[in-house]
Amino acid sequence: MKAELSSFTLYIIRKLRSLMILSLNKNEKSGFIVKNEIIDEILNDWVRKLNEDEFYFTHAFETLIESFTSYEAFDFIELMVQTILKLDNPFLVNQFIFFTGCLYSKAKTTELHPVMEKNLPAIEKHILQLQNSGVHREWQELKRDLRLPS
Numbered sequence: 415m416k417a418e419l420s421s422f423t424l425y426i427i428r429k430l431r432s433l434m435i436l437s438l439n440k441n442e443k444s445g446f447i448v449k450n451e452i453i454d455e456i457l458n459d460w461v462r463k464l465n466e467d468e469f470y471f472t473h474a475f476e477t478l479i480e481s482f483t484s485y486e487a488f489d490f491i492e493l494m495v496q497t498i499l500k501l502d503n504p505f506l507v508n509q510f511i512f513f514t515g516c517l518y519s520k521a522k523t524t525e526l527h528p529v530m531e532k533n534l535p536a537i538e539k540h541i542l543q544l545q546n547s548g549v550h551r552e553w554q555e556l557k558r559d560l561r562l563p564s
Contacts (some may be wrong), residue, residue: 449493452478457497457506475513479520487520491527499536504546511552515559524560534562 456474463470479487494514501507518524530537541553554564 449490453493453497460506471509471513475509475516479513479516482517482520484521484523487517488523488525488527491517491521492529495527495529495533495537499533499540502544504544504549507541507544508546508549508552511549511556515556518556518560526560526562 456471456478460470467473478490482490491514494510494517498507498510498514501510537553541549557564
């Protein structure tokens with residue numbers, strides 16, 4: 415049985431879809447700006463959104479990822495990596511690592527995105543600095559899925 419979505423979650427889903435439509439209608443540079451707006455929208459007031467819908471991140475990212483082609487999912491990994499490196503909240507980092515794995519699944523590849531490959535040492539360092547076992551575990555799972563050494 416599928417859980418009913420709150421009216422707030424439905425609003426967020428509609429907003430994300432409209433941003434995705436804008437992204438598809440723009441050139442590459444503008445598309446990247448719109449992708450940043452999508453991440454900004456997901457992160458904007460996330461505590462309140464999570465309090466209203468405990469599955470907020472799941473609903474937001476699943477809606478986003480379902481709207482992507484495999485190419486778009488792979489392309490979006492760049493922004494996820496950049497966001498992971500900027501975040502200092504272990505819960506958010508954990509969520510973004512998990513959904514980066516979901517993007518790889520949608521992309522149907524274990525090929526490392528060039529931005530991921532370039533930033534592996536920085537991600538490792540960032541995760542160590544967070545000193546959070548949940549984030550570390552999620553990172554190890556993503557590395558396993560991508561066939562990276564532990």
